[in-house]
Structure formats: structure tokens, C-alpha cells
Amino acid sequence: MNEDKVVLVGVDGSPESFGAVDWAVARAARNGWRVHILCAYSLPSFTTASLDGGYAALDDSAIRAGAQAVVDEAVARAQGQGVKVSSSLETGDPAGVLVDLSEDAAIAVVGTRGGGGFADRLLGTVSSALPAHSHCPTVVVPRHTEGAAYTPVKRIVVGVDGSDSARKALRHAVREAEAWGAELTAVAAVPMSTGAGALAWLPAAVDRDQVLADVRAGLDRAIAEALDGHSGVTVRRHALDGNAAQLMSEFSTAVDLVIVGSRGRGGFSGLLLGSTSQGVLSHAACPVMVVPWRVKEGDPVPERNSGTPWGRA
Incomplete structure (x- = not known):
């Protein structure tokens, strides 16, 4: 077993990202590596108008709670598969967070063709960010249909x-x-x-x-x-x-x-x-x-x- 080596997997709650978790767990099991599940989120760059005409800062508690629920579901999916599982909830652009953490990972894994969330951002406006800047090999897992x-x-x-x-x-x-x-x-x-x-x-x-x-x-x-x-x-x-x-x-x-x-x-x-x-x-x-x-x-x-x-x- 070599649990010091990590397969880093990004999740956003989509079925595609959970498919990435399955791939990451199967790969980690081959060498006794650990799986680290990450959900990163960033707050909108605007504030909301209040009833008195002013502006109210956006409370991120609901967003954070939703992201934590995604992490918890992914962890539950990964546990019991014979590998050690750790997790974290991070703030910031998902691609940027993954690039930073890839320096300490053996492999990074993400899903693609998600529903407009984390995976789409990786393969959309910042499509080259992770493959081009990652410090470790990146595995992109497509939607599994049949x-x-x-x-x-x-x-x-x-x-x-x-x-x-x-x-x-x-x-x-x-x-x-x-x-x-x-x-x-x-x-x-x-x-x-x-x-x-x-x-x-x-x-x-x-x-x-x-x-x-x-x-x-x-x-x-x-x-x-x-x-x-x-x-x-x-x-x-x-x-x-x-x-x-x-x-x-x-x-x-x-x-x-x-x-x-x-x-x-x-x-x-x-x-x-x-x-x-x-x-x-x-x-x-x-x-x-x-x-x-x-x-x-x-x-x-x-x-x-x-x-x-x-x-x-």
C-alpha cells in the first residue's frame, strides 16, 4: 500500500463527475493509492439588490452547504472500495484549484459533458487550463451511456x-x-x-x-x-x-x-x-x-x- 500517493478527483454533483470518482477509485486501487475528492466553488462576482434600494452581500452558506453535500455523496460512493478516501471543499475557480493541487497528485481526474457545471467550465471557457498547466497527468472521463x-x-x-x-x-x-x-x-x-x-x-x-x-x-x-x-x-x-x-x-x-x-x-x-x-x-x-x-x-x-x-x- 502507498496511500501517500494521491488520485485527485474533482466533483460538481453531476453524474459525469461521479463517473470520474468511480474511475479514480478503480485506478487508486491498482497501486494502493489514496483518492482525494475535491469540490471547488466560487461566489458570483456581484451583489444582490435589497428591498431598501441598497445592496446586500451574498450569503455563501447555502452555496457552501450544497457543495458539501456533493462532496459527502462522492465520498459515500468511493468508500468501501478498498482505498483510503479523503476530501476537501475549496473556494476559488475549480480549474485553478485543481491545477494548484495537481502538484502533489499522481493523477487528476475529471468528468466531461456535465450539466453546465464544473466539468463544462474545465472544457469550455478554460478548456486548456488543466491539461496545459497541470503538474500531473489528467484523465478526462466522458459520459458513460451504455x-x-x-x-x-x-x-x-x-x-x-x-x-x-x-x-x-x-x-x-x-x-x-x-x-x-x-x-x-x-x-x-x-x-x-x-x-x-x-x-x-x-x-x-x-x-x-x-x-x-x-x-x-x-x-x-x-x-x-x-x-x-x-x-x-x-x-x-x-x-x-x-x-x-x-x-x-x-x-x-x-x-x-x-x-x-x-x-x-x-x-x-x-x-x-x-x-x-x-x-x-x-x-x-x-x-x-x-x-x-x-x-x-x-x-x-x-x-x-x-x-x-x-x-x-
Whole structure:
């Protein structure tokens, strides 16, 4: 057991956020980690008009009580699953609070497609905040509608584009495959076909099969490096002609977890921090893990006790 390592999960009371709790609990159980459930809220930036024509400050007691009820329901859902559960209620912008606390977490988990609350804010006006600024990998769990649940994770696909960020994502994918006992497939996408792809300008004389062979050779080297010390993991690999975002979305229909990096050179750099990122996250049929460029190597262990909620049970 290693309860010092934390899976941080944000909740807002929506079914999607409770689905994120289920995913976080299942992941924490794989390594004996702790789950920390967080609900963050901010008060409206305006006051209300009073009957005498003046203005009255908004009493936040009802808002806080509602947020605490959300936390209590999520904690009750997580308990009895074989993992230690702690929780906290925080004031402030949810994305900002999660980014701050992600520095002391192994993984952060949120739901998506919520009813206009916490999850929508993460993937709406501040859609890039958590994936781009988190200090740990972020898992975005989509709405579950039918069929089997998203856990246990049996099949994982990771996107690799040759960047340092993608290599970090690949190393995390190997660790995830090891933790879940899952099959892992690494995919390198090269958009060479006729059209608006990044390499569509290549002259016809270029041997595109050779380009894919070179990409495959680079992929093999990256996989060999990522597997160092993880001999029990087998990685399938594919170098494909196509758009990375579309390919990841297609793979998401057949796997249980998609893993991508952010801020790489080419490849996924534009996907996860630009306009295409919304398509990847919102159209994926399974949870997506985004490994930020600045993520710590290895699984972080909380070191601070002052000013953080980790010790609260």
C-alpha cells in the first residue's frame, strides 16, 4: 500500500463527475493509492439588490452547504472500495484549484459533458487550463451511456510523435499498462495523404513507404527506451498515414484509455492546446489521459501539509 500517493478527483454533483470518482477509485486501487475528492466553488462576482434600494452581500452558506453535500455523496460512493478516501471543499475557480493541487497528485481526474457545471467550465471557457498547466497527468472521463464501464482498463493506446512530450506520455502509458495489466498499443500518425495534412506537400517522388518505415524505426527506439525496467509490458506499434486527432478518436471506440502528450513539436502540440483539442476530448469514446510537458518523472508524493487538503479524511 502507498496511500501517500494521491488520485485527485474533482466533483460538481453531476453524474459525469461521479463517473470520474468511480474511475479514480478503480485506478487508486491498482497501486494502493489514496483518492482525494475535491469540490471547488466560487461566489458570483456581484451583489444582490435589497428591498431598501441598497445592496446586500451574498450569503455563501447555502452555496457552501450544497457543495458539501456533493462532496459527502462522492465520498459515500468511493468508500468501501478498498482505498483510503479523503476530501476537501475549496473556494476559488475549480480549474485553478485543481491545477494548484495537481502538484502533489499522481493523477487528476475529471468528468466531461456535465450539466453546465464544473466539468463544462474545465472544457469550455478554460478548456486548456488543466491539461496545459497541470503538474500531473489528467484523465478526462466522458459520459458513460451504455455497455460495460470504463474500468477495468484492458486496452490502452498512446500517441507518439517523436517529441519529448510524447516520450513522457509513452513512459506513462507503459506504467499505466503495467498497473492495469492492460494491452498497450503505440501509434505514430503521419498525415501524408492528399489533402491538408502536414506532409501533403511532399512531392510524388518521395517514397512514402520509406517515410513510414523511418517513423516506425523511431517508434521502435522510443518504445525500447520506455520499456526499460518494465519487462512485463508488451507494446504493439503502428506507424499510420493519417490525422492524429481522427486516429485517436477512432481508436477510442475500441480501447479503454487513450493517452497523449501536450506541447510536443508537431503532432499533439496543436491538438491538446489548440482548437482541435476540444474535438479529441469531447469526441473520444473512452477516457483520455493528457500527460503535460512539465509532468514530473515518476509518481509524485505529497510533501506539503500546510495549506493543502491531503491530510483531511
